[in-house]
Amino acid sequence: MNHLAVLPVAIPALAGALLLICGGSRPLLERVLGIATTVLGAAAAAALAADSLSGAYRVYALGDWMAPFGIVLVADRLSALLVLLTSVIALAALAYAANGWDRRGRHFHALFQFQLMGINGAFLTGDLFNLFVFFEVLLIASYCLLLHGLGQQRLKAAVHYVAVNLTGSGVFLIAVSLLYGVTGTLNMAHLAERIAQTPEADIALVRAACLMLLGVFAVKAALFPLYFWLPATYASASPPVAALFAIMTKVGVYSILRVSTLMFGGDSGAAASLTSPWLLPLALLTLALGVIGALGAKRLGELVAHLTVASVGTLLATLAAGGSAGLAGALYYLVHSTLIIAALFLLSDLIARQRGSAADSLVAAGPPRQPVLLGIAFLLAAATVAGAPPSAGFLGKVMILQGIADHPAAAWIWGTVLASSLAALVACSRAGSVLLWKFTAEPAREITAVRGSEWLPLCSLMAASLLLVGFAGPLHRHAEATAAQLLAPSQYVQAVVGNSTERAPQPLGRELPR
Amino acid sequence: MEFLFASALGVVTACGVYLLLRGRTFSVVLGLSLLSYAVNLFIFSMGRVTAGAPPVVAEGVAAYTDPLPQALVLTAIVIGFGMTAFFLGLAVRAHGESGSDHVDGSEPAGPPEDPR
């Protein structure tokens, strides 16, 4: 029995529990334990990713109950890739937090582990209701992490974030249970099979459920008009948390991707081509509004948050346009944007800390202590996030633009993507020139230099981004293979539930009240 | 029965949504509570509603109601409880920090906007 698939969930869960027990009293132990388990989790993630290279589906039946009855974890190329990506981001965020951010509130490390557990679980689960549960795990952990360090700004952002997501969770439940009510199953592969066989009379119900589900995912992914909670939330989170949150919108994107390829894919069935008509315009609008927001941002954190929105817009537009090549590009772009946004959140903290009370506001402040290093870091990160060549952002955009070239709306996508690239470039150059070039003659004050241990996580993320450039060829081939796997949902269904008819839903008997 | 069930769900949902959209954290909590009742009942109803057939396996009983939605509701209830508790804590702290229980963290300024 190979337990690889459950490890990315089980390790952080157990570690989180342990950390809760020893929480508060032994901060160093907490830190060491937190980092050690994250490394362990990353190793498991790497093993899983390596395992996924074969292209096989690793199906893990929890409690040894076969699908669709029990909950299964399904690790395919995409899940494994995202779990690995999560680990990378997590390691960087945690290493950064270990410089002191983790002690600005209690139970940081426990919450961090639970956050990882939720994210990994969401990526791995093959059960729609279990996906809800993991969403809740990652959300509640994110609420707490968002509040880490407290303060009025964070509280306000948290009220919005929590309220929106609680409402979203309600909708999620309605959608999932409605699907169950009509199809009688919860396993995503089984649902895919059942949805394809929906009788004519039930099509509207299934479609309504699927659309509501997509609506919920759109909230998490941050799609217009449901993303308004994001900028304030991300901008007010503490930097390591914001860096970790870079993966969170991707959970929404992943969910859309997963259900739309698996459950709503193909041309037949009740949920055929469910996403395309409305997702594309909304995604393009999201992209545009994201860069407009970045252009008008008054703080660096806000700017990065808006760029997060823009990256989601790019991704979803590509997904909506469909096609294997575009999808492959989108996957590459997803990895890139996650890495660089995480890096930018860390960097914005480093910059803010050298600017006294001005922090990351885009106004002149006293000169920083390490302008050159910060400048180089910002230059690289900004160029990457804006998609300037030869960054991973550029390569990703090339892949995307080429990938969707045959789509009827290609002109729209191209225009929006390119124009938003320019806007992002302008926004970043404006921010950089104000933050790192425009100084007031502020009297000398105590600024501590950025320590090596604070550079390390940032540099690792940037190095990862550079590796994306250097190994663009093999990575793109992997992305293509992943896209191909995603676009062959029948294999997924076959791997998870087989084609046995004895697993079909049956009536349970209905007895009227006496 | 089905009509009563459906209409009650609709009404509770509507009341919940209306309260959810008010401008005070406590009203939002009330709205979320009502919504979660509605949602839980909705999940429950997806297994259809049957009286007198609890899913406790016993000899000689053939008809049971669908146990799965019930299990889902239980999960939803517990999660909802946790979330409500958290949101209440958040509301208290936000009010404690800012002195306002408005959902946007401060009393609406200027001309008397709708402070609900």
Next chain:
Amino acid sequence: MLNLAINIAFCAIGLAMLLCLVRLVRGPDAADRILALDTLYINAIALLIVLGIRMASAVYFEAALLIALMGFVATVALARYLERGNIME
């Protein structure tokens, strides 16, 4: 016979609940509302017991037991709150 009694009981309890609801909505004071809720809990216990008799099932018993226990907690909390402005110190 028994069925008739059960149905009468249902109607009586239902009516009692509605009356409680009237008090609950009308108030006029918070104390009245708590009292109405408390009574409503009691009615719910009664209802569950009758339901248990009708369904010839013991599964409703726990619910009744819990209401007895939990309803008390709710009432205490409410009353405490009313009296002191907080429920714990």
Next chain:
Amino acid sequence: MIRRWLPYPLLSAALFAGWLMLTGDLSAGHLLLAAVLGAAIPRISAPFLEHLPRVRSPSAALRLLLRVTWDIVIANVAVSRLVLGPTGRLAPVFLHVPLALSNPQSTALFASIITMTPGTVSAVIDTENRELLVHALDCRDPDALIAEIKERYEKPLLEIFGC
């Protein structure tokens, strides 16, 4: 030795009986379990328990139980007539019942009995002034009612607990 293992024997007995009542199962397993729980739960909840007054006269306790039960039935009927009849004629009143009981548990029991017998509700136990504030739904002669309450319930309680 028994004190050490069963610091609250009465409570343990009650728990033992309670478990059997709950399960309705007199099998060996459940008897054993009931015994374990009867021994364990008082120990677990010991920090919360205080020493209960010793029951001195079990027969008096039984008599009081029967009396209260009977009173509940009778008073229920009486109060029902009050409730269903014209309410305008009711004469409610607050009574200050002086307390002879001193032990908190027995005082609480006294107050509870007053509440459970319809027509009277214990509102406040004033331990400083050693009196009980009782609201009566319809009372023409307060002093007589106070005397009756003390006679019917407080005296047996004093007899049972001695305090």
Next chain:
Amino acid sequence: MMNTATALEWLVALMLLVGSFFTLVGAIGLVRLPDFFMRLHAPTKATTLGVGGMLLASIAYSVNHGVSLHELLITLFLFVTAPVSASLLAKAALRLRLKSRAPLPEDPASGH
């Protein structure tokens, strides 16, 4: 002549009716009685004879299906808790000096 089973059924029915009656009376009292302190008396009926009747009915009913006495536990709980609720509510009402037909005592709720 009635056999035991029928007698038991009659008993159950009777107890149910008794319980129903007092439950209803309690609720009527809650609505009809003019002030809070008087309304405070209403639930007592529901608690005692109302639920008590139902529980007796249930016990009687269960005689045929394997005796169960757990209903007694509910009664125990109710008898322990109801006076507490009533007292706390009364204290609260006294503190708030709610409208009362009976003249309110001078120094409300200062006691312990």
Next chain:
Amino acid sequence: MDTAPQAPQKNNAMTLPIIILLPLLAGTLLAPLAARFGRNSAAWTVAAITAASLGLVLSEASGVIAGQALITSWEWLPAIGLNLSFRLDGLGLMFALLILGIGLLIILYARYYLSPEDSVGKFYALLMLFMAAMLGIVLSENLLLLVIFWELTSISSFLLIGYWSHSAEARRGARMALAVTGGGGLAMFAGFLLIGSIAGSFELSAVLAARDTIHDHPLYVLALGLVLLGVFTKSAQFPFHFWLPEAMAAPTPVSAYLHSATMVKAGVFLLARMYPVLGGSIEFEVVVTSVGLITMVFAAYTAVFKHDLKGLLAYSTISHLGLITFLLGLDSPLSAVAAVFHIINHATFKASLFMAAGIIDHECGTRDMRRLAGLWKYMPHTATLAMVAAAAMAGVPLFNGFLSKEMFFAEALELHDLGLLGQIAPVAVTLGGVFSVAYSLRFIHDVFFNGEPRGLDRKPHEPPRYMKVPVEILVVICVAVGMLPGLTVAPLLAVAARDVFGAELPAYDIAIWHGLTMPLLMSVIAIVGGSVMYWLLQHQYRLHMSTPARWTAPRLFHRGYDGAVRLAGQFTGLLINGSLQRYLALLVATVALLGLSAFLQHGYSAGDLAPTAPEPLAVVVWLVALAAAFATVALHRRRFAAVVLVGVVGLAACLTFAYFSAPDLALTQLSVEVVTTALMLVALSLLPQEGPAKSLPTHQTRDALLAIGAGAGVAGLTWAVLTRPHESISWYFLGESIPGGGGSNVVNVILVDFRGFDTFGEIIVLGIAAVGVLLLMDGLRLPPAAGAGRGNSLLLSVAARALLPFALLVSVFIFLRGHNLPGGGFIAGLVTAVALVIQCMADGMDATRRRIGIGGAGLIGAGILIAGLTGAASWLFGAPFLTSAHGYPELPLIGKLPLASAVAFDLGVYLTVVGATLVILTRIGGVRSTTAAGGQV
């Protein structure tokens, strides 16, 4: 296009990439390091690197001049057509020599130009970066690779222009240059993508071969337009020219290098590079020539009126770029020669002029020609050099500018196919020539003669010896080429021009004297006319007094830029206005619309099942629920009442569950309901008791409509499902519950076994929520509410203690039987917690805390850990996570004992719930605690 150039020579020699990599890696990294040892060492280092690159280029030059284009290629991202492919052909060779040669001179010049405060290391590193990018552009064989280097020039020039970042002008100039050229680059990128997709490859060779396909493609015009956008922005063609003068905020070496010799030439390079692919069409010819012509004339005219030396040179540069653009637009072989020739010439004389301007600025402290005058007296050497270069710029015979300009004039006479444009062109180019003579004259006369300098804060003198060397070298080239073109540039020119034209060139002759031709006449007119114009301006119009309307394009741009930023901010602020109400309303509306859209398409229909008749009891519960829900809304401002009323809705839900065969749910709903009520009250005691009074009904209608919509939607869905028959996978659970799960309460078996993983997640959610409450309440201490009652209730105290053991008993009961009958760890945990909470209410929190003794968060952690370890324990048996085991071991006396590992799991649930509930209630409840104990629960 009859004969193609010689087939390129392909090999995998590393020469070409090394040419780029040397400055890119070695240059950028070593420059700052070397700068630590002084500016000389920095300059020597980068000069050596540049020289090395130059050497490599030269080593390949002979082959290229012989007609062998060198192509090397490595795969990078073949799937998207991006390869590391390099090409060294004639055009590339010429540009590479320009870039590296002038680069060397600039390095030397900058060594003396930069002041001690300037960071030399940073300057040279950026310069090397830029050099590498430029080399990349001219050596790219792959169009995508070219885009990469193209944008790299934009970015590195941004950094170079902003080198003096303390200056607002520098920052603005840098941002403007980046926005314009970066934007153009993106357009070009799009154009290349189109071309690549049409040609099926991004390799230049393939694209060149696909010329006809591209021209015939419907997207040709679009691709052309996009590429031209890149060209025009980079080469500062009208109307995108405005960034170049603003970029003069850069240090002069930068201006000399980027804005005369190299970066701006990238645009015309690209035009030349793509000419064989895109050129030859009427669209190309008309657009490119007219843009070039307009730019040439307009910029020359503007240059005359610039008082700033660098401003004059900047507009002159724009004008000359226009000239080159014009030439490249024409479809004739000789125009290609002229264009290439002028690229070389312009680079030499303009770079030297910029350097001269830099020397003047350096020595006089100003570049304002109204203050400068008579410098001949102070720096005759520099003046001589500048005068030669200016003469070349003006197109005076014997200097290189004359030769190419005459060819330009000649070409302008050949525009017969272009109708009106063909008739205007000769006049326009002559006029441009006039202006260019005028500003050249002004440059010389105003600076070096024309009286004495005014108001300089120092006495000007010659610069350091070596600062002049680069100028001297360039001026020598100007003269050498001007006098002996055939011996100097001819071979290079030939191969470069051939690559531009894309075919072998006809025979042509570069000479000073062609006889009395029309172009010569035009030259004479230009020189005479320019002189007259300058004289008139100086003496009649008093040029120095003029304050020519500052060309408004940069202003417009800055206003537009700032406006866009402000507008973006305002727009975002309006959209994302920080109002939760809006966000939630949008969410509800979106979801409702999404749901509705499904029915709009497929129609709504109820199922076929006949609904069952309502029961009186159900009607009562229904009425209760409705009344309570409506009353909650009506009374929601009276929060206490609302809490009670919400509780009633919960009670109705509980009864509904109980009635419809869900005792577990009823139990749970009820327990949670009560705890929630207590919780709400605890919280309410810390919040305002009443919502603010109603005022303007701004959103009420909107919200009511949304609410009704959502309600109708949910009701509709419920009705639709309830009237349909039901099939589900649950038959499996019903069948497997006892044999597979060891329990008869199927719901519980699902919870702890079939879907135990859900439950595991669920308790974690609850646990984290409690931890969250713990964190939220950390450090929050409020005074006790005013007028709050004090003291405890004896009755409550006694009852609470009496109840505790029995509550625990009930907990155990509910816990143990959960697997077979309604109950389980969750409810048991709630019962325990509630029993403890009653103690808190009776005796106060601190006393209770002491009595409980265990930390809340620890309890939660222990619970989760137990549940998790139970799950992980199955690994020991080679089974998946959370696999349960159950059995009925036979015990003496007791008989069969039902044992299931799920019980251990449920114990974890129990502990978590107890811990979480306690933490939640006591933490929030403790905020108003009089004895502010900060310890854990």
